[in-house]
Amino acid sequence: MQSNDSTPATLELSTIQPIAHDQRHGRARDLFTIWFGSNIMLLTVVTGALAVTVFKLPFLAAMTALILGNLVGGIFMALHSAQGPQLGVPQMVQTRGQFGSYGSLLVVALVVIMYLGFFASNLVLGGQSLHSRYPLLSTNQGIILVGLISVVATVFGYRLIHAYTRIMSYVSGATLLLCFIWIVGVHGLPADFMQRNELNLTGFLGTLSIAALWQLAYAPYVSDYSRYMPANTGGGAAFWSSYWGCCLGSILPMALGVIVGLCVEGDITAGLIALTGSLATLVVAVFSIGIAATNAMNLYCGTLSAITVGQTLVPKWSAGALSRAITALLLFSIALTLALLGQDDFMANYTNFILLLLYVLVPWTAINLVDYYLVAHGSYDVASFFRRDGGIYGYVNWTAVGCYLLGILVQVPFMATELYTGVIARAMGGADISWMVGLAVISPVYYLASRRRNRVQALNVMGKSA
Numbered sequence: 001m002q003s004n005d006s007t008p009a010t011l012e013l014s015t016i017q018p019i020a021h022d023q024r025h026g027r028a029r030d031l032f033t034i035w036f037g038s039n040i041m042l043l044t045v046v047t048g049a050l051a052v053t054v055f056k057l058p059f060l061a062a063m064t065a066l067i068l069g070n071l072v073g074g075i076f077m078a079l080h081s082a083q084g085p086q087l088g089v090p091q092m093v094q095t096r097g098q099f100g101s102y103g104s105l106l107v108v109a110l111v112v113i114m115y116l117g118f119f120a121s122n123l124v125l126g127g128q129s130l131h132s133r134y135p136l137l138s139t140n141q142g143i144i145l146v147g148l149i150s151v152v153a154t155v156f157g158y159r160l161i162h163a164y165t166r167i168m169s170y171v172s173g174a175t176l177l178l179c180f181i182w183i184v185g186v187h188g189l190p191a192d193f194m195q196r197n198e199l200n201l202t203g204f205l206g207t208l209s210i211a212a213l214w215q216l217a218y219a220p221y222v223s224d225y226s227r228y229m230p231a232n233t234g235g236g237a238a239f240w241s242s243y244w245g246c247c248l249g250s251i252l253p254m255a256l257g258v259i260v261g262l263c264v265e266g267d268i269t270a271g272l273i274a275l276t277g278s279l280a281t282l283v284v285a286v287f288s289i290g291i292a293a294t295n296a297m298n299l300y301c302g303t304l305s306a307i308t309v310g311q312t313l314v315p316k317w318s319a320g321a322l323s324r325a326i327t328a329l330l331l332f333s334i335a336l337t338l339a340l341l342g343q344d345d346f347m348a349n350y351t352n353f354i355l356l357l358l359y360v361l362v363p364w365t366a367i368n369l370v371d372y373y374l375v376a377h378g379s380y381d382v383a384s385f386f387r388r389d390g391g392i393y394g395y396v397n398w399t400a401v402g403c404y405l406l407g408i409l410v411q412v413p414f415m416a417t418e419l420y421t422g423v424i425a426r427a428m429g430g431a432d433i434s435w436m437v438g439l440a441v442i443s444p445v446y447y448l449a450s451r452r453r454n455r456v457q458a459l460n461v462m463g464k465s466a
Helices: 030-039 042-053 059-081 105-133 139-156 158-187 201-216 235-263 268-313 321-375 382-386 398-409 423-427 434-465
Strands: none
Touching (some): 030 235, 042 059, 042 105, 042 201, 042 235, 059 201, 059 321, 105 139, 105 268, 105 321, 105 398, 139 158, 139 321, 158 235, 158 268, 201 235, 201 321, 268 321, 321 434
């Protein structure tokens, strides 16, 4: 018996526990709206603008790189989403099946930091945009307002977040369409719009990487929003709904960012307000609410990951709604502090943050997907996820941990950031292809190493039985 999904404001009682079959609800198409609606916000617009402001690409090259990066990165994101209905647990809990109970802490802790970074970035953008349009509201007050809305949705949990993003799919989608019509049709583009900036390989690869990372960054929590769905939800349906929802929801606002970035100089949010004229009040209001919706997702998943860390160390702890609320408030306090202190250098901090994030997410994605689809074939002992000793997965799977660290190391020569540029990246003029190298190397290495490990374990078992 599946419960219906007609009460979106119902307080979610579960946190990281397996979702029982009689509590499953929803349809695969719900995954389209949660990823489409949550991506149409100011941070996506700003990220798209990086292609022409930081990487200095012309319009066609910028759009090609952004579309290609999103379509490629979206494959990995959607493959993670299809895992949720099968296992019924959050993504970071499932990581124990690859890394072991304590070994998974290495990844989960990094993911919590990622959530805090995106949450703080969204707070800054939300606060700055509200202040730009409503001067009586200070940036700090705007930051706090957006944050408080996010906390409320996190406290109520899964149903409310799904309902919130479903509504924003229509409202934000319509507003985004109005922006395109207004800027292109009413305001008009500069006469030399298509000639601004020049094609360069470094910028193209940099933009490609940023777009791919935008999708890969969802990988650590994408199945958190499919885990309540019935176990018989088709993997293909979950994949395609998530894929097209996230790709279209990302590419369209990024395209708006490209247009704004080529039309104006300086702050993208201020440029968007200037270009949309009398429409700006609606645009800022809707996109700021969109930020709160996305931030609710970041805070919700960050909270689940933090609870995962706690439950690993104290296995008897079965966190409920109150624990989720308290943990969310603690994480909100940390992110709020980061936002208030780091708002002045936002663009530089944000660009460096997402590039560094890429290097630690790529090897985890490769290991998780190879293990799920090629090694375990989707069959895991969920009960072992919640044991201190990791059950059949042990405390630490050194094969996974070793491959993860190797995955970071193989990317070092290909890294290109303000903080460090690798030897090969420097020889390529600063082009960053580290994520491609990481995926290409670690996927086969982990697969072969896992096959060998499983054969050795099987021989050991046979030897003991003999």
